[in-house]
Every structure is written in structure tokens, then in C-alpha cells.
Amino acid sequence: MKKLVVLMALAVFIVSFTDKEQTKIQEKLFEKEVNELLAKMTLEEKVAQMRMFHANKGIELDENDKLVLSDDVKKRLRNGIAGIKNPGEHYSPERSAILNNQLQKYIIENNRLGIPTFFVTESYNGVDAEGCTRFERPIALAASWDKALVKKVYDVMGREARLRGLHLTHSPVADIARDPRFGRMGEGFGEDTHLTTEMIVSAVTGIQGDFDGLKSTHIGAVTKHFAGYAQVLGGKNFAAMEISPRTLIDEIFPPFKAAVQRANTLGIMASHADINGVASHANPWLLTEVLRNQWGFEGYTVSDANDIGRLHYFMKVAETPEAEVEMALKAGMDVDLYADDAYALLPKMVEKDPELEKYIDRSVKHVLRTKFILGLFDNPYTTAEDAKTITRNEKAKEFAHHADLQSIILLKNENKVLPIQQGKVKRIALVGPVLGKETEEYFNEVAGDRFSFVAEKGYNLTDGKMAIPSLTPEADCKAGIEKIIQSAGNSDLVLLFAGGDEYTSKEAFFNGALGDRDNIDPVSYQDELLLELKKLGKPVVVVYKHRRTLSINTFAEHADAIIDCWELSEFGDKAAAKILFGDAVPSGKLPVTVPRSIGQIPFHYSQKEINYKKSYLFSDFTPLYPFGFGLSYATFNYSTPVLSDTTLTMDGKITVSVDIKNTGEVTAKEVVQLYIKDLYGSVTRPNKEMKAFDKISLKPGETKTVSFEITPEMLAFTGLDMTKKAEKGAFDVMIGTSSADNQSVRFYLQ
Incomplete structure (x- = not known):
């Protein structure tokens, strides 16, 4: 009773402070609990709190929705674990909640101290799991230039993730996206430091529920990739990064600093790359001096996939696996994602060098603190029925559609061909290699009896192989173009769906997958397709979908109008139809500069003034479209x-x-x-x-x-x-x- 009275008095005392002060006091309360728990832990239990593995190791439900674990997973969970990536990702929200509740219960009951585990996802365009609302990608959200909207989108993501039993996300991406060769360009919020900073603050505060939501309703953000990963040389994943100290401090750091100081991000993920020769995962200046000592970060750090191990066999900055572990640990890397050849070595290493345990304790404190902030010691479970009824509800889907409407950019509108006017146009051809399966359905829904449609995709851009796709052969493209021309012949206006897709711009994984390009022209004869359509003598409007900036010179010169959609939500074609038919007015603006040629790169608008002194021979040095550009149906x-x-x-x-x-x-x-x-x-x-x-x-x-x-x-x-x-x-x-x-x-x- 005496303890209850003290706690009630303390609660009243805390309420008298501001929200920020309350947060800091709450964190100090956890410091006591963390230290007490740490004092009880064995070395093996501590190291277990510094490791994370993927649920594909063997975590599933049987036909009766009972938890089934592989022997490998049971072994990994003997001493507890920091976290597990993507448990239940291929199940419905309800079944994911059922799985994660059972999994959490098993972990708590089967490690000596009953320490819960955080379950982790990714959230590029919604929670990366079955049955969640799919929003537009970050670079499309940035095109809305609407901070409140971005926060709301991520608020929905945070709620849907927590409902299915998840606690953290390896998102958002705070990298400055300036190189369209880079396959992951669409994961960031564009080329500008200030725009990216504001989008990151909105995203982190949204997904974390203004930090208070971390206790039960939202999940923690793990902002990445610290720092500057999109600046890799040649625009290639895993390549080196050469960047001046001034550029790093003034242009690359601010979104990360704001994530820490303004948004209170719960986690930070390090970059695959190095910074001027120093591997980010083994950089004490980056991970400790800047992040913690200068910025005051109190959260936890996590490696990108297997990157501690790669200090030895890929980066070649550590001569042995043991050396890589020591470098990362002392630099300030708390959690090892996936690797079995890195922090797993720590118990034996401490036998030889007991001094390492103080660094282990430092990291474990950060992890345990994260679990206390997430409320996992008091509220480790979720409600399956809520996951079923609330996830991807009508309100969430309508908001995804609303976000699309705010993000579409009108790049060109010659002779005011848009919005498409009833009476002047009756029959519309929907054509092109990025035409969606549900496009015609959405256009019919929006148009009602105002217009009729004929649809013909013609051909695909690639063969659809996820790891290393091949472009569609010339003969197949030409045959597809013929089918499109025949289909569009009797229309009054043509909507050409062109640009790129998930195969032509994507992450290049470490083993055997490619996603970067050395050319940014549209692939698979799309320019030729447009020129052939123009010969029909009727207006051609390009509905431009893509994940990276492309040099769309032919589109810009010959299309009658262009709407730039980037990659919208699952309802994106509905939004595009509303914009095209005048049911909504475009208001998006470019979050990047659009170059005329790959030879202009780097070509962000905020280059040094001296970079604009000279042009090139035989070409126009100006951008095709400048940063911040976007037309409207108004003036x-x-x-x-x-x-x-x-x-x-x-x-x-x-x-x-x-x-x-x-x-x-x-x-x-x-x-x-x-x-x-x-x-x-x-x-x-x-x-x-x-x-x-x-x-x-x-x-x-x-x-x-x-x-x-x-x-x-x-x-x-x-x-x-x-x-x-x-x-x-x-x-x-x-x-x-x-x-x-x-x-x-x-x-x-x-």
C-alpha cells in the first residue's frame, strides 16, 4: 500500500511537467529497472539481447492456428533474443496477432528472466505485411509537400503494425535521394535537405504516436541509413561513399539529427556504406561521438542486414571475425541483424578479453530501455479481433486515396487538354506497359457514364524476374506497340501509362540481385510507343509511374499532357482518374530535379553557385523540370x-x-x-x-x-x-x- 501511495504521488508530480519533460522522467525511471535487470543477467543472456534473426528460420502457425517453431528457432530463443524480423508477415492481421501473441508468450516463458522480445517490420509504403493498407512510396508522399498528411499516413502505419503484434520498423529512410541511378531512390523523400527533414519528423512522430503511443498503440521508428547511404558512388548499392565533411554535416546529417532531437526516434540503423573510407558500422565518431555525445541520442542502434560480419569479408577493414565484432561493439553498434558470424562470437571473446563486457552492458541497456519504452514488460500482447476489424478499415483506405490526390504532379498541360472534358471526349484508350490490372475498373468507377474505355497493355517492360530481370525483347515490344496502336485507333484521346515499375527500380540485395542502372532513359521502347501514338492525330496524355527519376525528354516534348504519379497507393489509379477528369485538382510538386541526361548528374538544385558557371557543348544544361515544380488547373x-x-x-x-x-x-x-x-x-x-x-x-x-x-x-x-x-x-x-x-x-x- 505504501508503494502504491508513493507511485501515485510520483505520477501527480510527473503530470506537472511538459510532455518532453515527462518523457525524460519516464526514461530515467526505466534506468533503474534496466540496471536491476542487467545485474541479474548472464553473459550469454546479455549477448542474446544484442542479436536479431528473421522469422523465416521457422516460425509459423499450423492449420489450427497453433504456434510451430523449428528446432533452430527454439535454440536461438534459449536465452531470449533482442528481436525477430517479420513474424507473421504472410498472414492476415488477425492470424499475425495470434502468432505473435503465442510467440511472445513462448519467449517470455522460456527464458530465465522472462524478457520479452520486440518484433520488427519495414514500412516503405505501409506495413510490409499481408493485409495492411498500402500507401504510396515515400518519394510520392514528399511530392505532396504536406507535413500533416505525412504524419497521418505514418500514424495509420504505426497503429496497423501494433495491432498485429509488431513493435518496431526499420523505417523511415532519411537519406537524401539525389542520384536516379540508385535503385532505392523511391524509399527516400527526395533531394532536398529541408524537405526531407520535415518529412522525416512527420514520419517518425506519426508512426511513434508522438512517442506516447509507443506504450501500446504505435511502434518505434528505426531511422536509416546512418548516414548518407544514397550518396554511394555510381548510384550502386553497397558501393563506397566519398563526401566532403561540410556536405555531410550541412546536407546529409540534418534529417537524422531532427529524427533524434525533434522526433525522438527510438532507433537508428547504420549504413551499408563507408564514409570516406571508414565503415559506418565501425565508426565511433559517427555512432558515438556525433549520434550520442553531440546529438544526445538515447535509443538503440542496429546493423543493416549482416553488416557487422561484412566488416571482415566484404569491407575488408577487419582481418578476422573477432576483429569485426570488437570494432562494431566499441564503435557503438548495439544489435546485430541476422548474422551468425558476428556478435554470436562475443561469449568466447569475453573469456579472452573481459574488458569487452562493459561495451556489451552499454548495448544491452539500450535494448532493454527500448523494451521498457515499448511497454513490453507490462503489455506484451495484442488483440487479434482488433487486428481483424481495424487494420485496413474504410477510413484507412480512404486516407490512402486522399494522400494520392495530394501527391500527383501536373508536369505539362498543353492547350489545356486536362482536365478531360465530357462532350469533347467520349472514348478513351488506356494503354501502355505500366497499365495496371485494375486500372480500367477504377476509371470506369470514377467516370460513370461520362466516358467509355478500351484497355490494352501491349507488353511488359521486363520478364518479371525479381532478382535480375531482363528487358522485353525488341520483337515483343514492337508487337505490343502494334496491338496498342490498333486498340487506340478508334479512341478520342489516349492515356499512355508509361515510366517504370518494381522490376526496373529496386533494392540490389547482397547476393545475386540487381536494381541500379547506368542509364535513366525509359526502357523497352516507350519513347517509340509515344511517337507512334502521336501519329494517330489525337491527344496523348502520359500517366507517368516510376520509382526513380527518368530523363523523359520525349514525353516532355511530344505528349500533350503529363501527370507524374511516382508510385501511388493501392488506389492510385482511382486518384489518377479523378485528376484527369477534373474531379480533383493537382497540387503535387517535384521533390527532385529532373535532368535531361544522365550526364548532368549530380544535378540537384542546391549545388554550389560555381557549378552553374558553364554549360555543356551541344546540349541544354538546364533541368527538364526544376525542383519544386508542379502545375495546377488554377493559376x-x-x-x-x-x-x-x-x-x-x-x-x-x-x-x-x-x-x-x-x-x-x-x-x-x-x-x-x-x-x-x-x-x-x-x-x-x-x-x-x-x-x-x-x-x-x-x-x-x-x-x-x-x-x-x-x-x-x-x-x-x-x-x-x-x-x-x-x-x-x-x-x-x-x-x-x-x-x-x-x-x-x-x-x-x-
């Missing part, structure tokens, strides 16, 4: 920006305001973008950098004033002395509809 007029003051002090702030008027005939949304250019610095400076944005809705004729606050912190960069700070001088602030279309005013930092 917008921007006033000249107005500053509250032309002088900014080191401890002050100023405001810049602009009026935006909808001069069109429909209610529409516009993304107002603010860029800043530092005219002179102690080191060469970017041409411009986005520092703020706001998505607003305007009725026809309506005017709104949008204001942004400018602070010295926004102007800071890593200068000549490698100190990050703002330098006095002149700055241009630019506000407009894209990185290439804006108006500027000047202010001075004193």
Missing part, C-alpha cells in the same frame, strides 16, 4: 515579398510575407516555397537552399498572405574553421512556386 499570382526589416541581428528574427492570389476558376492548393541565397561566405556556397514551405488552399479570386520567419539558425553553415554558424553579410530571400520561379528581396545579417 496563382505572387506579390513581391515584403520584409519586416532588412537587417537581421544574431539574436533576432525577421519576417518575410507574400500575397498569393488564385487567378483561376477552380479552388486549388499551392505550395509556397522559400529559398535563401548566401551571397558571400568563407567557403563556396550553394546557389540557393530551401528553408521553408507552406501548402495553402485558395478559392477562385481569393488572396492569402503567407509569412515566414527568418532566423540566424536558418543561415548557419559549416565555415572555413569547420564550425557551423551564421556569417554576417548579405542574403537574398526568394519566394515562389518552384526553385526556378520566384521573386527575391535582400536582407543583411549583422
Whole structure:
């Protein structure tokens, strides 16, 4: 009774603090529990809390929904385990919950101290498991430029994952995606540091339920790949990464730092790559000095798949498996994902070098703390019935559709061919190699009796082999083009579904799988297909689907209109139909710069100013489409920006305001973008950098004033002395509809 009174008094005391202060106090309470539990653990039990294996080792349900474990799995669970990846991923949400409840119960009852386990998933476009809502991919979400929307999407993911008995996700990706050769480009939020940072904060806070949800309703985010993985040389998975210290600090680190300090991410996953020769999984400066000492990260770190072992046999920075383990452990790597040739060696290594146990204790504390924050010691189970009734419910599906509508980008609209007008057009041809199986059904649903359709895919881009797909042979492409032309002949307008798919842009796994490209032109005669369709003498609109940026020069020149969809949700074609038929107004903006040629790479808008001094012989150096670009069915007029003051002090702030008027005939949304250019610095400076944005809705004729606050912190960069700070001088602030279309005013930092 006395203990209960003390706890109640402590609860009242905690409530008097802010949410952030409450979180810190709660974590300090766990410190006591963690230390007490750690003191009871054997070395083998500690090491077990530093390892994770995949459920494909033998975890399933029988026909009566009873847990079945292989002997291998039972052996792995003798001393408990840090986590298990993807248990129940191929089952329905209800059966996954049934499996994970039984699995958790088995683990708790069969390790000496009853330590629960966290179950882990991935969440690129929804929870990576059967029966969950499938949202659009992150780069498509970034095209919405809507922070609240992104947070809500990830909130749904967090809830659906927890309902099926999962606790963590190896997502989101905070890498800056600037190289379209890279097969994993679509996993990130685009090329810009500020946009990615804001999307990451929204994603992490959403999936974690603003951290409070971690106790029962949401899951923990494991932000990755720390740091800079998308900058790999040649755009190739597993390649080296050469990047200047300034670029690393000013452009690559900020999304990760924000995930830690603003969003309180529960975990961090290290990068496959190195940083200027130092393997990320064995980098104490990265994993301890920067992440923990400078940023104050208190969560746990996890390796990417098998990467501790790869320090020896792939990275070749450790001469023996034992050396790789010591390097990773001392650097600050807490959990070994999958490997049986890395942290599994620790018990024998400690016999020879007892000093290693203090590093083991450090890592185990981080893992146990994570489990306490997730509420696994008090609430380790989920409710199967809730998983069945709530997951992928009507509200979630409708929200996935809503997110699609906010993300589609109108790239071209010659002669206002869009929206497609009833009366002028009756019969529409749906054609092309990325035409979906349900496209015609969705278009009929949206169109009603306004239009009729004929559909012909013609051919596939590849043979559909997941590991190493082959392009469709020329003869088959040409035959497919003929079928498409014949099908489209009697239509009034052609919708060409073109671009790429899950086979032409994907992750290149370590053994025997490829996903990167050395060419970014559309594959399999898609340019030729468009040109043949144009010969029919009727409007051709490209419905552009893809996971990586492509050099769509032919599309841009010859299509009458283009809507850029990236990769939308499971209801993406329904959203595309609404945009095309004018039932919704496009409001997406490009989260990347679109190059004309692969030879322009690197080609992000925020390159140093000196990079724009010279063009190339025989070609146009400008982008095909600039970062931040996107048209609308409305038009917008921007006033000249107005500053509250032309002088900014080191401890002050100023405001810049602009009026935006909808001069069109429909209610529409516009993304107002603010860029800043530092005219002179102690080191060469970017041409411009986005520092703020706001998505607003305007009725026809309506005017709104949008204001942004400018602070010295926004102007800071890593200068000549490698100190990050703002330098006095002149700055241009630019506000407009894209990185290439804006108006500027000047202010001075004193």
C-alpha cells in the first residue's frame, strides 16, 4: 500500500511537467529497472539481447492456428533474443496477432528472466505485411509537400503494425535521394535537405504516436541509413561513399539529427556504406561521438542486414571475425541483424578479453530501455479481433486515396487538354506497359457514364524476374506497340501509362540481385510507343509511374499532357482518374530535379553557385523540370515579398510575407516555397537552399498572405574553421512556386 501511495504521488508530480519533460522522467525511471535487470543477467543472456534473426528460420502457425517453431528457432530463443524480423508477415492481421501473441508468450516463458522480445517490420509504403493498407512510396508522399498528411499516413502505419503484434520498423529512410541511378531512390523523400527533414519528423512522430503511443498503440521508428547511404558512388548499392565533411554535416546529417532531437526516434540503423573510407558500422565518431555525445541520442542502434560480419569479408577493414565484432561493439553498434558470424562470437571473446563486457552492458541497456519504452514488460500482447476489424478499415483506405490526390504532379498541360472534358471526349484508350490490372475498373468507377474505355497493355517492360530481370525483347515490344496502336485507333484521346515499375527500380540485395542502372532513359521502347501514338492525330496524355527519376525528354516534348504519379497507393489509379477528369485538382510538386541526361548528374538544385558557371557543348544544361515544380488547373499570382526589416541581428528574427492570389476558376492548393541565397561566405556556397514551405488552399479570386520567419539558425553553415554558424553579410530571400520561379528581396545579417 505504501508503494502504491508513493507511485501515485510520483505520477501527480510527473503530470506537472511538459510532455518532453515527462518523457525524460519516464526514461530515467526505466534506468533503474534496466540496471536491476542487467545485474541479474548472464553473459550469454546479455549477448542474446544484442542479436536479431528473421522469422523465416521457422516460425509459423499450423492449420489450427497453433504456434510451430523449428528446432533452430527454439535454440536461438534459449536465452531470449533482442528481436525477430517479420513474424507473421504472410498472414492476415488477425492470424499475425495470434502468432505473435503465442510467440511472445513462448519467449517470455522460456527464458530465465522472462524478457520479452520486440518484433520488427519495414514500412516503405505501409506495413510490409499481408493485409495492411498500402500507401504510396515515400518519394510520392514528399511530392505532396504536406507535413500533416505525412504524419497521418505514418500514424495509420504505426497503429496497423501494433495491432498485429509488431513493435518496431526499420523505417523511415532519411537519406537524401539525389542520384536516379540508385535503385532505392523511391524509399527516400527526395533531394532536398529541408524537405526531407520535415518529412522525416512527420514520419517518425506519426508512426511513434508522438512517442506516447509507443506504450501500446504505435511502434518505434528505426531511422536509416546512418548516414548518407544514397550518396554511394555510381548510384550502386553497397558501393563506397566519398563526401566532403561540410556536405555531410550541412546536407546529409540534418534529417537524422531532427529524427533524434525533434522526433525522438527510438532507433537508428547504420549504413551499408563507408564514409570516406571508414565503415559506418565501425565508426565511433559517427555512432558515438556525433549520434550520442553531440546529438544526445538515447535509443538503440542496429546493423543493416549482416553488416557487422561484412566488416571482415566484404569491407575488408577487419582481418578476422573477432576483429569485426570488437570494432562494431566499441564503435557503438548495439544489435546485430541476422548474422551468425558476428556478435554470436562475443561469449568466447569475453573469456579472452573481459574488458569487452562493459561495451556489451552499454548495448544491452539500450535494448532493454527500448523494451521498457515499448511497454513490453507490462503489455506484451495484442488483440487479434482488433487486428481483424481495424487494420485496413474504410477510413484507412480512404486516407490512402486522399494522400494520392495530394501527391500527383501536373508536369505539362498543353492547350489545356486536362482536365478531360465530357462532350469533347467520349472514348478513351488506356494503354501502355505500366497499365495496371485494375486500372480500367477504377476509371470506369470514377467516370460513370461520362466516358467509355478500351484497355490494352501491349507488353511488359521486363520478364518479371525479381532478382535480375531482363528487358522485353525488341520483337515483343514492337508487337505490343502494334496491338496498342490498333486498340487506340478508334479512341478520342489516349492515356499512355508509361515510366517504370518494381522490376526496373529496386533494392540490389547482397547476393545475386540487381536494381541500379547506368542509364535513366525509359526502357523497352516507350519513347517509340509515344511517337507512334502521336501519329494517330489525337491527344496523348502520359500517366507517368516510376520509382526513380527518368530523363523523359520525349514525353516532355511530344505528349500533350503529363501527370507524374511516382508510385501511388493501392488506389492510385482511382486518384489518377479523378485528376484527369477534373474531379480533383493537382497540387503535387517535384521533390527532385529532373535532368535531361544522365550526364548532368549530380544535378540537384542546391549545388554550389560555381557549378552553374558553364554549360555543356551541344546540349541544354538546364533541368527538364526544376525542383519544386508542379502545375495546377488554377493559376496563382505572387506579390513581391515584403520584409519586416532588412537587417537581421544574431539574436533576432525577421519576417518575410507574400500575397498569393488564385487567378483561376477552380479552388486549388499551392505550395509556397522559400529559398535563401548566401551571397558571400568563407567557403563556396550553394546557389540557393530551401528553408521553408507552406501548402495553402485558395478559392477562385481569393488572396492569402503567407509569412515566414527568418532566423540566424536558418543561415548557419559549416565555415572555413569547420564550425557551423551564421556569417554576417548579405542574403537574398526568394519566394515562389518552384526553385526556378520566384521573386527575391535582400536582407543583411549583422
